[in-house]
Amino acid sequence: MRWVFLALAAWGAVHPMWHFTRYLAEGNSWGQMIGAWYANASVTGLTWDLTIAAISFTIWVLWESLTTGHRKGLAAIPATFLIGLSCGLPLYLFLRFSRSARV
Secondary structure, eight states, X not given: OHHHHHHHHHHHHHHHHHHHHHHHHTXXXXXHHXXXXXXXXXXXXXXXXXXXXXXXXXXXXXXXXXXXXXOGGGGHHHHXXXXXXXXXXXXXXXHHHHHHXXX
């Protein structure tokens, strides 16, 4: 199962970044991209949905890291905020399954 999560983390890194870089390659700026995240109520709702999920996930990772001592999972936090939750969450699950497989 852990390899499924690693594959999903890779997909979650590549697929969204392909769209972001394509948007920027069309001559749009970072400011325009962030503005597009709030272009209408539907997109704004999705932006907030992902933001709240990413914050909740980060709190969970921090709490679990502090209580279990599993520090490798902390790598999922920058992956979440620099790439996206679609990469950070499956990456964390891959690392978590990797840890439990050795126990």
